[in-house]
Amino acid sequence: MIKPNQLIETQLSAWCAKTFTACLPAADLNGVNLGVNASRNEQFGDYQCDAAMKLAKELKSNPRALAQQFVDTADLPDLVEKIEIAGPGFINIYLKNEGLANQLTAMLGDNTLGLPNLGKNQTVIIDYSSPNVAKPMHIGHIRSTVIGNSIDRLYRALGYNVIADNHLGDWGTQFGLIILGYREFADMDALKTAPVEELERIYVTSYNMSKEDPAWRDRAKAELVKLQQGDAENRALWEKFIELTLSEFNRIYKRLDVAFDLYRGESFYNDQLAETVEKLQQAGLAEESNGALICNLEDDGLAVAIVRKSDGGYNYTTTDIATVASRTAEFQPSEIIYVTDDRQQLHFRQFFHICQKLNIPTKLTHVWFGLMRLPEATFSTREGNVIKLEALLDEAEARALEVVKKSSPDMSDEQQREVARAVGIGAIKYTDLSQNPASLVTFTWEKALAMDGNSAPYLQYAYARIASVRDKYAAKFPDINPDAFPIILTEEQERRLAIKLTRFAAAVETAARLHRPSVMADYLYDLSQAYSSFYQNVPFLKAEEGPRESRIRLCELTASVLKNGLALLGIETPERI
RNA sequence: GCCUCGGUAGCUCAAUUGGAUAGAGCAUCGGACUUCGAAUCCGACGGUUACAGGUUCGAUUCCUGUCCGGGGCACCA
The missing domain is CATH 1.10.730.10 (Isoleucyl-tRNA Synthetase; Domain 1)
Structure with a gap:
């Protein structure tokens, strides 16, 4: 009755549930976990079941008596040596050495080492790493990359069809500043030896100039508008920046043994933003406020989310909603997993909530992690304490x-x-x-x-x-x-x-x-x-x-x-x- | 102000999501290489789980309050 290569925990849990059900035919056992856990301390056996105590609470009876009833009716599976009642009503389970040996032999004969195929016919999209174009990766970026990649590998091992998607930050207002700065003061040698570092220098310099010089700011804005309208020259420059950045990032990914199935940056979803906002309006989820279009989520305990800025531009919430819609239509994933730092928690809760209201069926998960910091301070470019990933x-x-x-x-x-x-x-x-x-x-x-x-x-x-x-x-x-x-x-x-x-x-x-x-x-x-x-x-x-x-x-x-x-x-x- | 995450041994972290006597590493101290690889192993020391209440057979875990720290809260992502 027992397949040797089935998880021991699963076998024992099923057996415990069956036995308790037989003990208590009249009771409603739904909602009570009747399974086993691996024992933390080996003096309490190999596995333990604490269901007698949980049931006793539910049925207002004596836990040790229930455990005794379990022991009296239980038909021991082949791999179980003995069971004992201990403490307030724990059932401790001791396995036979031969049972363990059989399990090991089965594992030796299985090239997956006994992994269940949980993900059969299910697609999962994992959105991780997702760095910004024209910004060097420092050690803060390693967490999303390494954690995301491991989740990727875990899901694949369990039989899921995984799509690893690097959702690059390749669109936004910064490109006007970079294009202008590039034209005016790019160092071509530096661009060859350390392209992303140079692009960042161009951006930072240009950004600082824009704060002091309104004329510079206007020129940058004009470059941005040209890019957004498809101007061939600016478009080519933008593509060049992405290419330069990716060639450097790919060197790092190679060192880290990280590979993506897709590199779809924010720009990929540009032409879907207008219709995304229309959908929101049709669904009655968006309203005008101070010239911007917002989703008011305050009734749900969440802050207001802007989906169209007062200047007509779209921002990340809109892009992310469009991205989910696009991925859902194209891949029908059962789950989309995002791996980012914890500063984005509110944003993810907001846009998950909006997706739910749009009746998008996909399960959305935000895996977040704490930002890395130095013992004395947080990393910041200004402080000059950033440690480069390479x-x-x-x-x-x-x-x-x-x-x-x-x-x-x-x-x-x-x-x-x-x-x-x-x-x-x-x-x-x-x-x-x-x-x-x-x-x-x-x-x-x-x-x-x-x-x-x-x-x-x-x-x-x-x-x-x-x-x-x-x-x-x-x-x-x-x-x-x-x-x-x-x-x-x-x-x-x-x-x-x-x-x-x-x-x-x-x-x-x-x-x-x-x-x-x-x-x-x-x-x-x-x-x-x-x-x-x-x-x-x-x-x-x-x-x-x-x-x-x-x-x-x-x-x-x-x-x-x-x-x-x-x-x-x-x-x-x-x-x- | 509101939301959120965290606070566990001198330090860095665990604790099977409500289970039994809260465990590891580092550091410190003491043992083990003519013997399968000492990047190792064996042992000792080290705790009012921030604090105060509550819920129950049982709380590091759940609830309430307080203190300390990180992060977020309208046109960046």
Whole structure:
């Protein structure tokens, strides 16, 4: 009755629900969670069910008596060793070692490692990174890029059809200033060597001039109008700015191993803005106010949102609504996920609300994260304390290279650099991915580039050790096929590792559902700790035949889970580090 | 002023979304390399979960109030 490769948690939850329903045929159990949780503390078993206490509250009866009734009627599934009642009415569930071993064997035989295909025939659009044209990426941009990319990978792993869309800020009033500034004082050499930096300098200079000189402001405005009316020359310049910016951004994306399916910036939706506003008016959602057209959401506890400025121009709310409408019509996604910093929360709530009132069926999710700041201050261009993204990546690789040179002096220079690249970039990504995005993030070099403790290099080190052991085994016992031996769990470190391994799919599912890669990072770190402890305390190459092969298979599975799991965070796993 | 997010060990963060004795890393201290890779492992130290009430078998988690900090609140995104 039990498929070995089905999630243990799902199996046990179904079993508990069934048993409780049988115990209480008259009661209405809808709305009560009758499932199990992984035990936090191993002295309380492998899984626990707290439904007896919840039911007792609902039915005004005694929780321990209910739990006792459960135990009396329960028909234990094959993989359950025993169940116990503890405390106020917990039901603790202990799994058989053979049950765990079966699960591990099934995982070894499945190249998805037991991941469910939750996303079958469902399309999800993930809108992330989305930097502005003509502004260099600094370390504030890395969060949207890295978190968004991990969510992208998690959804793909669960079988969703993912469309990663880079919604570039490629339209707006700043282009009048940039075009004018470009014509007047662009430094062509700088534009070749550091294009985006130069474009930003042009913008900032031009912007400052416009504040002091009304004539300059008027000229910039004229350039903007020409661009908006399709003037060929300005259009060509605008396209050039985008191209220059993208060529630089793509270099960074390549380093970060981030790829998009679409690069549809705001400009893509330009010709749909007027009709979007018309739709709002037809639906009675928009009204005139002080010369502008607004959506008044105050009855819904939200602030007023402007959908057409008093000068006739449109702004981001309108663009975003048009974007949703366009995406919904073209791709029929079941969900659109936006990854941005938390300053945009109000905006997203407003425009999600408007979309709902327009009866757009798509589920819209805003994944937000705290802005990164320095211990002493926030980043600002004015303060001059901005850290460029590429500088951060360079520094990470340089520091990793020092460590590699020291610990792997025999490697070729080329290999050392390659390892340092994977380790350095991994460390940066992991720092961002391993914490709950909601909390404030204070940037320190020390933390961003940590190479020990809870860090990507720790996980990569665990992986490299396994790879090394695997190769040693193959060299030493070329004629033995470990798969011909069963997995047997005897040592406590082995069992702990086994339990963690079986929870891989649940971790992926939770991380995706909560849109939190940190869940995945936590899981992998936990797993690596269990492995390191196993590695240090249980001999395997030196064990006798049988246990040796069983343990090699455990190593093999751990390696697969680490490799696949880290890939979901966009982190590489070199075979040697 | 209103809205919103946060406050957990000296520091940086967790806590299966209401579960049992609040866990990790860093730092500090003490152990383990002629033995499968010491970027490791084993152990110690470290807590009135900002504060005060409330809800209940049970609260870091939910509610109310207060304090501290981040962010937002009409033509930037």
